[in-house]
Structures are given as C-alpha cells and as structure tokens.
Amino acid sequence: MLKMMAASRRRPGLTKADYQRYIEFYHGGISRLDRMKIRAYIQNHVIDSAFGTLADPTYEILANRDAVVELFFDTFRDMITTLEPAEPGPASDDGKFFADEPNSVTVMAEEEEIPVSHPLPSFNPGLGLIKNVGALKVMHYIMRDPDVYVEDFHKYWREAHNAALEKSSYAASQLRRCVANKRSRLNENDEAARKHFKMVNPPIYDLVACHWYDSMEQAGAFREYVDILQYSTRTFADWSKSFFLYTKQIVIIRDTPDAAF
Numbered sequence: 001m002l003k004m005m006a007a008s009r010r011r012p013g014l015t016k017a018d019y020q021r022y023i024e025f026y027h028g029g030i031s032r033l034d035r036m037k038i039r040a041y042i043q044n045h046v047i048d049s050a051f052g053t054l055a056d057p058t059y060e061i062l063a064n065r066d067a068v069v070e071l072f073f074d075t076f077r078d079m080i081t082t083l084e085p086a087e088p089g090p091a092s093d094d095g096k097f098f099a100d101e102p103n104s105v106t107v108m109a110e111e112e113e114i115p116v117s118h119p120l121p122s123f124n125p126g127l128g129l130i131k132n133v134g135a136l137k138v139m140h141y142i143m144r145d146p147d148v149y150v151e152d153f154h155k156y157w158r159e160a161h162n163a164a165l166e167k168s169s170y171a172a173s174q175l176r177r178c179v180a181n182k183r184s185r186l187n188e189n190d191e192a193a194r195k196h197f198k199m200v201n202p203p204i205y206d207l208v209a210c211h212w213y214d215s216m217e218q219a220g221a222f223r224e225y226v227d228i229l230q231y232s233t234r235t236f237a238d239w240s241k242s243f244f245l246y247t248k249q250i251v252i253i254r255d256t257p258d259a260a261f
Contacts, residue, residue: 001039002079004071005107005181005208007141007245008099009064019066020045022098027091028252034089037078040254042070044137044247047216051243053230060240061203062103068139068245079108105141105202109181114161114209116175137249138211138222143203143241150206154182156236157207164228171225177212203241219246 010019023043031041044067051063073079085092095101144153158180165172183206211222222244230239 007065007068008104031091034091036082040072041252043250044068048246052240108184112180114178136213137247140209140244142207143238144206160232168224171221174218174221179210181208
C-alpha cells in the first residue's frame with residue numbers, strides 16, 4: 001500500500017485540545033462519511049515533541065506539530081482520486097478550520113517493517129491498541145544530509161539504528177514495533193498533495209521512522225536510543241532539521257481489525 005503522511009499544527013486561536021478534539025470527532029466523522037478511496041485513516045495526536053538538538057542555539061525549523069495523519073491507499077490512482085476529487089467534498093475543504101495549512105509537512109511513503117527483539121506479548125491488556133502495536137507511538141522525522149544519496153541514507157540509517165539498539169538494552173527491550181516510512185519516488189508527482197493540504201514549499205523528509213512502546217512510561221527508552229543514534233560515527237542526517245513526536249494513535253478508518261497499521 002501507499003501512504004500519505006501529513007504533519008500539521010493547529011491554526012491560530014486554537015488550543016491543542018481544541019484542535020485534537022476537532023480532528024478526531026468532527027473531521028474524522030466526515031471523513032468516514034466521505035472516505036473516497038481511502039483504505040485506512042490513522043490520526044496520531046502529539047503528546048510531546050523535540051526539534052533539533054541540544055547543541056542548537058535556536059530552531060532551524062518550524063518547531064511545532066500537533067498531529068500527523070496517515071492516509072492509506074491501494075494504488076497511486078486511488079490517492080489522486082481522493083486528493084483531487086472532481087467535486088470537492090466536506091472533508092477536503094475542512095482543513096482551514098483547524099490547521100495552519102501552508103506549514104503542513106507531507107511525505108508520500110512506502111512502509112518497511114523493521115524486526116524488533118521483543119514484540120508485544122500475546123496477553124497484554126490495556127497496552128496494545130492492536131496486535132503488535134504499543135500505546136505510545138514515536139514518529140521520528142529524519143532529514144537527510146544533502147551530501148548523502150537517498151539509497152545510502154536509508155542504508156546508513158538502518159546500520160545506525162541497529163547499532164543504537166545494541167548500545168541501549170533498555171530501548172531494545174522496550175521497542176515493540178518499528179516501521180521505516182521511506183519517501184516514495186512518486187513524491188515527484190506530489191502536486192495533488194500540495195494542493196489538497198495547501199502547502200507552501202514544505203521541507204523534504206526521506207524517512208519517517210515509527211517506534212511503538214507499551215506506554216508513555218517507556219518514552220525514556222526512545223530518548224536513550226535517539227541520543228545514541230545522533231552520535232553515529234557516520235554522517236547521514238541533518239539532526240538540526242530533524243524532529244520526533246510522542247503520539248497517541250487513533251484509528252479513524254480501518255476495515256480489517258487485525259491489520260498492522
């Protein structure tokens with residue numbers, strides 16, 4: 001499947017609670033009624049976040065995101081049909097009421113499941129939202145170093161990821177699932193996404209790595225992991241323009257209850 005990810009922040013005048021309540025109950029509701037060709041729709045509500053590094057004197061990127069939505073499609077044509085409908089529906093014109101649309105960041109991605117050492121146990125009530133998924137989802141947006149080719153970038157990240165987990169037994173033991181969302185080459189045809197989300201010159205992220213943990217109490221495991229990752233001996237990322245989000249995953253549309261998304 002193909003996936004469109006859009007990280008947005010709330011429009012002026014709204015609290016985070018206003019924004020997240022609106023997108024879950026109102027925008028989510030009309031999206032169910034007007035789903036077009038959407039295969040699945042996941043909202044990730046931001047609980048906490050960090051942008052750049054401790055060494056940065058000030059932010060090099062827009063340092064605020066309140067949610068990331070993930071729209072899944074079976075084909076590229078289905079995505080275009082949904083994002084550019086012949087007749088705009090209520091969902092496609094609703095963003096102006098809750099989002100700072102020009103500053104959204106989108107990634108058209110293809111998923112790669114990354115093996116973990118300790119997936120969620122078969123009996124774990126209250127922690128996993130669905131099978132093999134923990135209740136805390138960390139979304140790590142990694143900006144590629146401009147001197148590194150895309151193919152090398154993904155290879156170097158995977159090597160650094162494995163090395164970081166080897167050095168952090170805490171993170172390795174608590175990580176329940178990991179998915180690498182790799183920017184699809186179809187992003188070169190992202191005019192429909194830019195138009196739909198009203199974006200203006202969004203930054204390009206070639207990788208969004210998602211990590212799942214049992215609960216917010218394990219956030220320190222990711223922090224330990226990412227601190228090691230950023231000090232990788234090989235340069236492959238611009239950490240000052242990277243960020244990560246601690247999120248709560250909310251399912252808006254999913255027809256297959258046991259699907260791993």
